[in-house]
Amino acid sequence: MxxxxxxxxxxxxxxxxxxxxxxxxxxxxxxxxxxxxxxxxxxxxxxxxxxxxxxxxxxxxxxxxxxxxxxxxxxxxxxxxxxxxxxSYPEVGQRDPVVGKLMELRPGLRPPLFHSPYEAAAWAVLSARQPALQMATVRDRLAAEHGRVFRIAGQELPAFPSPEALLAVDRVPGLPELKVQRLHAVARAASDGLLDVDRLRALRPEEAHAQVLTLPGIGPFYAALVVLRAVGFADVPVTEEPRALELMGRLYGLGRPATADDVGRLSEPWRPWRTWTAVLVRAAGPLLGTPEER
CATH class of the missing domain: 3.30.310 (TATA-Binding Protein)
Structure with missing residues (x-):
């Protein structure tokens, strides 16, 4: 279909x-x-x-x-x-020449999100203080062994296991017991509706962030990841992502990473697409030089 x-x-x-x-x-x-x-x-x-x-x-x-x-x-x-x-998103590039150049470098880019807050929270637990590539392998193995594998356009791809299936997993090779316990906490939260995307979207972003923070092992950075890169808020200033702050500082000639105050000032022309534009900065910023180089 x-x-x-x-x-x-x-x-x-x-x-x-x-x-x-x-x-x-x-x-x-x-x-x-x-x-x-x-x-x-x-x-x-x-x-x-x-x-x-x-x-x-x-x-x-x-x-x-x-x-x-x-x-x-x-x-x-x-x-x-x-x-x-x-x-109206292209109008941000008309108001801010830096963003306009980034849009030329990555035309048509919209933020691709995690499949769900549930999967984003599980990824947060897996990847915290661990190499991302290594944890991606663990995640794929977990999905292949406890989820369902689909054949999609000639390639096999596993779906992440349901909360019920995840709760039945006693151990995961490559993960300490504490992380397995935290994955179980995520699964229980998803089953109880805490990570329901419609429920989180109905809250203010700061309220959703506070609720995700109640999950064990998820701090401010990963709570922001769940809220901004899984729920799908389009107009929230990004202040918890170090790489984005570093790039903003370079692109706008600050000589240092941007602070929360800098983000508030620089992202004002980005409304109502501040989250989207921050993702664009993260994706295309490395390809654009400093103001002096431009």
Whole structure:
């Protein structure tokens, strides 16, 4: 079964498919973006093959599995930030010349999100104080052994296990017992609805952040990751991401990483897309020189 999503504003699927972070590996785009994930609410394993025939054009979502197609497509839209009317997003680049140059370097980039707050919180537990590549391998093995493996457009991809399945895992090779206990805490929170995406979206971002902070092993940085890169708030200033602060300091000639006060001042022209623009800074900033070099 296939459905179509029509983007409002610029969108290039290639930019999302080649953007690697968290549970998603950066990969060479072959025309298909493959995703397997636990469905919001029911945690049923599902998979999609996403295609786009032309830049900024309609996106075709092929749904695999027996779940409700509309719900799978809605979640896919959120993951790709296609659930926003982004017609005004390019205006940020007109107001801020630095952002305009970044948009030229990464045209059509929207923030690709974690599949769900549940998966983002699990990744936060896995990756805290650990090498990301090593933990990505652990995550993939955990999904392959305790989730469901789909064959998507000629490639196999596992969906992360449901909270019930995760709670049944007693040990994970490569993880200390404390991290397994914390994964269980995430699974219980997801089962209880604490990590429900609609519930978190109904809160103010700072309220959602405070609630995610109650999970054991998740500090301010990872709570911000869950809230901003899984719930999908588009207009929150990013003050907890060291690399983004470093890049802002360089791009705007501060001579040091940006502070929270700097972010508040510099990101004012970015409204109502401050989160999106911060992700663009993180993705394209390394390709742009300092003010003196420009």
């Amino acid at each position: 296939s459905e179509r999503i029509v983007p409002s504003g610029p969108f290039r699927l290639r930019a999302s498919a080649e953007f690697g972070f968290g549970q998603r590996h950066a990969a060479r785009f072959d025309g298909v973006m493959r995703m397997a994930f636990a469905l919001d609410g029911t945690f049923e394993p599902v998979a999609v093959a996403v295609r786009q025939a032309e830049d900024d054009g309609p996106v075709e979502v092929e749904v695999l599995g027996s779940a409700d197609v509309d719900r799978v497509v809605a979640q896919t839209a959120r993951v790709l930030s296609l659930d926003h009317d982004a017609a």
